[in-house]
Amino acid sequence: MSERPPPPPDPAPEEPPAFASAASRDRFEALVAEADAVSVDGWDFSWLDGRATEQRPSWEYARAMADRLGRARAALDLQTGGGEVLASAPKLPPVTVATEAWPPNVARATALLHPLGAAVVADEDEPPLPFADAAFDLVVSRHPVTTWWEEIARVLTPGGTYFSQQVGPASVFELVEYFLGPQPAEIRRARHPDDARAAATAAGLDVVNLRFEELRTEFYDIGAVVYFLRKVIWMVPGFTVEQYRPRLAALHRRIEEEGPFLAHTTRFLIEARKPG
Template identity: 75%
Template sequence: MTADHAFEELVREAVDAPVDGWDFSWFEGRATEERPPWGYARSMAARLARVSAALDVQTGGGEVLGSAPVFPPLTVATEGWPPNVAKAAALLHPRGAVVVASPEDAPLPFADAAFDLVTSRHPVRTYWHEIARVLRPGGMYFSQQVGPASAFELVEHFLGPQPQEVRRARDARRARAEAEIAGLEVTDLREARLRMEFRDIGAVVHFLRKVIWMVPGFTVEQYADRLRCLHERIETEGAFVAHSTRFLIEARKPGERG
């Protein structure tokens, strides 16, 4: 197989692969990412087991929420992308959870003080005032989020050097400040920088099609030259290394639970 043919086959396979939901099993053997030390899914599950009403915001296909062995009596998830809404409903409805189709930038369609716990893994954006509004007094927000300049070795390969205001976006300290402005008390804030490896160009293409905010508007046709360049680099070096950033934030609404 020629180098050009190998490149085209890997890209074609990645383009044909479905990208709905947050199942990353397609990357097995082709890409790896170090996991944060705090174990978000396990910690989320422990919190779900202690409350009576919980909301998971921007649930994706419901995979992370669905990993919890026990759901509260009232468990609700929101999602804005229609393919993910259907996927989350199929996964979560049989366990008694309600899935609500709700745009990410719209107010949460719930009454004030409706939930003891609000969770979210990798939200596109956190609307802190809405989180504070739907939490009951004494309720908690628990979230793992993408940090600043995450995987920017990959981003800048395609987009070139990014300005400092872009590199500093999603900063954990800014999240703390916004939570406090919304009236929440931040009780835990942790950060991690994690090694990523992409072992073939198909993994890069699939990643950029799935995590669409990394290179907005990404298409194979538009970035064909940069993809070929990266393919050659991976073939020579064995892998392309980048680093993701994550932070864990937990915040409490003042007051006592009823």
């Protein structure tokens, strides 16, 4: 997809830095091995508890989404991941459908959402959506990879609403650029909320709410970095521990000597309504 950083060139050989001590080297190897082996299925980041923190947007997306779901008749959750966010709502509409493209997440979402009365549809995240016109009065999506605005407008009923929290421009790019180097201006600007507003408007939707926030993200150990990059695969495309071992070792020493690695997450909330 166009907003992802381009694949990195083959890195030049470099020697890993000397560790501060044998104990530091052993900690590095243990942390990296653990994070490289753990499952990254689903969209649950609880493995990072105590190892990384991410400041949350002030609008409390899950709570606001649940409020809208409680008043909807038919709802669609696009790119549901493992279904964790949708499942957190205390009440689902009589008709609730979720889509997901990645097979392990399809299975995970099905197991989680079917007992709650929600159907899960395997969908490749390419238009058209496999639903009839005006099928849903609410469409939601948390952190979609792509947003097909014309398809969203098509499946919404007149008066229906699209409600989404999305990743904004240059999110966690301190980490991206640590591994890939400085990114071009057009890559840093991708996923800008102004572009989302323009695309929604072009699809015939009225944007009734658009908010943007920049938030602190801190990584407390190198294992957290490895896990994050394995799970959020578009940050450093093709990331593997072996390919980036020297950079990981240098970052491990930096964290041990200077404290947590600080990055900044960007998020925006968009709510758009179909006239009628």
